[in-house]
Amino acid sequence: MSASLRPIIICGASGVGKGTLISKLMENHRSKFGFSVSHTTRLPRLGEVDGVDYHFVTNEVFTNLIEKKAFVEYAHVHTKYYGTSIEAVKNVLASKCCILDIDYQGATQVKFSSDLNPVVIFVKAPNFEVLEQRLRKRGTETEDVIQVRLKNAIKEVEIADKNENNLFDVVLVNDNLERCLQEIKDVITKHIPTIKWD
């Protein structure tokens, strides 16, 4: 499928629902999408599996990979490294569309410093109160971390609203999950017309 040559990037503040949206999309269209497995130096959350959810690595391994220029993008977020290796993306693109869950810094690197020509989608929560509720309800972060993430979210939404250099192809609001999923599919169809939904 030639569509597999353009990766899809889903960007947005922590808690807006990127992971949920990507899981649903992949569940519903398993044969079309692959999710590149990122590297991270953060510890696994309960139930996360090394090599499936992330490649969990030490700081030393991660910085070695940076030196070897193994990453399409990497970022230092909330004191931890996260990165997408070129190999991981190409592994997926060989047979499927590739979805990348990365922040705006990563998206900037992929869009402007690689030849991958991604479709970049920014996802927002309907408002900051809802975002805060989602982060609290998820219950995976401490209060301090939630506060840092909410501050970062304000900055990230400003960046999306400015959309300098047209980094984002589209900005979507994840209010209703099913509606947002359909909007993502519409964006993908627009930019990758060869895709056939099953």
Ligand SMILES: Nc1ncnc2c1ncn2[C@@H]1O[C@H](COP(=O)(O)OP(=O)(O)OP(=O)(O)O)[C@@H](O)[C@H]1O
């Ligand atoms: N449309 C929605 N309506 C209500 N709740 C939602 C919606 N989308 C996601 N959620 C919930 O919001 C919480 C955050 O979602 P998720 O973990 O997917 O966010 P994320 O953007 O991937 O966050 P992170 O970047 O921190 O991994 C989850 O508990 C999820 O079930």
